[in-house]
Amino acid sequence: MKKPDYYELLEVQRDADADALKKSYRRLAMKYHPDKNPGNAAAEETFKQIATAYAVLSDPDSRSKYDHFGEDRGQAAVDPFSGMGGMGGVRLDPGHLRDVFGDTFEELFGTFFGRTNPHQGRDIKVRCEVTLELACAGGEALVSYQRPIRCKPCGGIGARAGTSPSACESCGGGGQLRVQMGFLSVVQTCPRCRGSGILIANPCSQCRGTGLSPEEVSRPVQVPAGIETGQTLVIKGEGELGRLSGRPGDLHVEFIVKEHTLFxxxxxxxxxxxxxxxxxxxxxxxxxxxxxxxxxxxxxxxxxxxxxxxxxxxxxxxxxxxxxxxxxxxxxxxxxxxxxxxxxxxxxxxxxxxxxxxxxxxxxxxxxxxxxxxxxx
Ligand SMILES: [Zn+2]
Ligand SMILES: [Zn+2]
Missing domain, CATH: 2.60.260.20 (Urease metallochaperone UreE, N-terminal domain)
Structure with a gap:
């Protein structure tokens, strides 16, 4: 089946500038957002398509690839590892949406993209310099980064030894508040506990209540053959550890290919x-x-x-x-x-x-x- 044209999807001309793209995308994303179209699978599909189209066209590099080679190449810039097994899984990074919608992003899109347990660990971004030889043929490279782990003195809870956290009274411990904004029902992060659902009266002195302590880790990553500077590999679950029951974030490895003296x-x-x-x-x-x-x-x-x-x-x-x-x-x-x-x-x-x-x-x-x-x- 032929995939729809990204420019047509976003209802813009082929020469539309970044601003026009953003504007049109914002309008369409509001229109097709699943929260506004409950149970409407077609709207959800359209929403995903326009999100993908915007992800490709809002990045100048992937846009020019898309213009030259069509959907496969443009998409490859955003999601270069789709279809490659054993890479830890890759997904479309919704980070760019934050840029479009500002702070309302989390509330509007968080649940749709499978966030947002407030205890979930954050993603960690790390750069990996590789030689041209390695980038061309593929292989293994080592990355080092700071990965916060559970704070030992408080066991990751964030409360000083002998004390315990209490449930947040504002949200009843859920970490979220549902607010009616016109016809849109919006879930907001509880401002009091900042989404954690708990309040810590006596924070642990070691981690100041975050429950995390930094640790230096080194780990090998598989460099895919043919990788180019700026392409990112996402390794699920290797980011910051979650708190309490939260799942860990992901590790984003951005590759930088070094210059070669001959080639x-x-x-x-x-x-x-x-x-x-x-x-x-x-x-x-x-x-x-x-x-x-x-x-x-x-x-x-x-x-x-x-x-x-x-x-x-x-x-x-x-x-x-x-x-x-x-x-x-x-x-x-x-x-x-x-x-x-x-x-x-x-x-x-x-x-x-x-x-x-x-x-x-x-x-x-x-x-x-x-x-x-x-x-x-
Ligand atoms: Zn709260
Ligand atoms: Zn602690």
Whole structure:
């Protein structure tokens, strides 16, 4: 089935700016929000679709990918690991919605996205620098970060030893208050207990009532082959621990691919420059080229010009789904020697003398000389 066009979904023109997108999305999200359409599965589906469309189009990078490649690539930027097993699961990050709706976000959307137990641990974001080799082939990298764990003195409850927390009187311990706003019934976080449902009269001196204490952890993460800078892997349950019965948050690993001294990346292709000598270019040669898999042989045909791009098939980057691999593009650069021995100079001067009488082998020079003559005449 063909997926609907994201611009049509959001009812905007293809050149709509960030503001127009946000405005239109805000209006549609209000219209199709499940709380306003109870039991209406179609509205819920539309709501999810516009949320996805906005997630893709509000990010300049994924928007340009979507514009070029359509839904699959645009989506990949937001949800690059969908369909890859054993990665700990990935979901659409509703974080951007907070940006659109401000503080009302939690109240409006929290329950829809499967939050919001106030005891739930927060997500932890961590950056992971990887080499180009690792980003291309995939593998394992180590990340270190602070992950708050349960405070030992108070057992994670947050109350000083010998005292215990009491249920919040404002919300009756539920942590939430339901408020009628016009036709919209809105669930708000209880301002008194800030959603925890409990009040701590004597906070634990170690954690100041948070119930958490910081701990440095290191853990390996699986780097998917083909990962690009800015793409994020979400590992469920590896974020901040929840309090009391709350479930833990998630760990968001954002990858940064380091620059390489030899190779640059162009999507799934790798590019590199290869200097060769003038005789190699003129006579042809077998040369060695570095690739991510080690050295490869490359045949330079006789008469190769500087700037020629040669393609090593299948020596590029794996795509995220691991199905295929790009190429390595080698740009030939003719290396002109800066110094010459007397013998080299002698040979080159002789070459040039022979060359002067014969322009047949130099189509480019011949055509230039003809045009020059026509210009002077
Ligand atoms: Zn309360
Ligand atoms: Zn404590």
């Amino acid at each position: 640059s990346r162009d999507g799934r292709d790798l590019t590199c420059a290869l200097p060769i000598s003038f005789p190699q270019a003129a006579l042809g040669a077998q040369v060695e080229v570095p690739t991510l898999d080690g050295k490869a042989r490359l045949k330079i045909p006789a008469g190769t010009r500087s700037g020629t791009v040669m393609r090593l098939k299948g020596k590029g980057v794996y795509d995220l789904r691991g199905m295929s691999r790009g190429d390595q593009l080698v740009t030939i650069q003719i290396d002109v020697p800066k110094t010459l021995t007397p013998r080299q100079r002698e040979l080159l001067e002789e070459f040039e003398r022979l060359n002067a009488g014969d322009s047949d082998g130099h189509a480019e020079r011949k055509s230039f000389l003809e045009r020059l003559r026509a210009f002077i005449d």
